[in-house]
Amino acid sequence: MKLRKRIAIAAAAWLLAWSGLGGAGELAPEVKARALKVIALLEGLEKERARHPGRPGGSGTVAEADLNAWIAYRFATEGESYVRSCEIRLLDGDKAEGKLVIDLSRTPASAVLPAQAEIFFAASAETRDGKIRITMERLFLGTQRLPPAFLDTVIGIVAGLEGQPAQSLHDWYPLPYGIQRLESRAGRLVCYYY
Numbered sequence: 001m002k003l004r005k006r007i008a009i010a011a012a013a014w015l016l017a018w019s020g021l022g023g024a025g026e027l028a029p030e031v032k033a034r035a036l037k038v039i040a041l042l043e044g045l046e047k048e049r050a051r052h053p054g055r056p057g058g059s060g061t062v063a064e065a066d067l068n069a070w071i072a073y074r075f076a077t078e079g080e081s082y083v084r085s086c087e088i089r090l091l092d093g094d095k096a097e098g099k100l101v102i103d104l105s106r107t108p109a110s111a112v113l114p115a116q117a118e119i120f121f122a123a124s125a126e127t128r129d130g131k132i133r134i135t136m137e138r139l140f141l142g143t144q145r146l147p148p149a150f151l152d153t154v155i156g157i158v159a160g161l162e163g164q165p166a167q168s169l170h171d172w173y174p175l176p177y178g179i180q181r182l183e184s185r186a187g188r189l190v191c192y193y194y
Contacts, residue, residue: 027076034066035073042177042191049178049193057180057193064090064187082158084116090184095124102154107161117141119151127182131172
């Protein structure tokens with residue numbers, strides 16, 4: 001999955017507790033167990049929906065710590081090149097705060113940006129019809145406040161390095177596992193299927 005999709009999922013999907021990444025592909029056993037619990041929940045909802053396509057959809061709730069473990073698991077198992085970790089704090093009203101640690105040391109971007117940077121953010125998300133769109137409300141590189149458009153610049157640089165077309169967080173991105181809509185509450189994420 002490309003960086004822009006990861007950031008969109010992570011920042012919005014909420015899916016922005018420490019990730020538990022020990023190194024490339026390594027997770028603490030408790031982090032992996034939490035992540036697998038989320039995967040089982042989501043796959044169970046998806047299977048139930050497939051078994052009863054005409055029935056109104058269901059929902060499942062994911063705790064913030066479990067969501068962060070799932071994000072760490074995805075990064076570890078999919079070989080993410082640039083994002084080292086992502087922590088999300090879920091808030092009411094489809095809002096989140098979080099921290100991304102990115103590693104640009106092997107890119108030309110490291111000439112103008114720190115090779116490893118901590119990006120703190122506050123964001124809101126809109127979901128509908130199985131897609132999500134992120135609005136960055138506040139963005140900081142360490143303690144320096146940046147315009148929210150900065151993240152789109154980073155996404156554009158990385159997309160160019162990967163030979164992909166540049167996109168924006170303002171674009172709509174598909175939600176995983178057939179989820180149709182997300183709703184954040186303090187410390188929880190509710191996933192809806194229709």
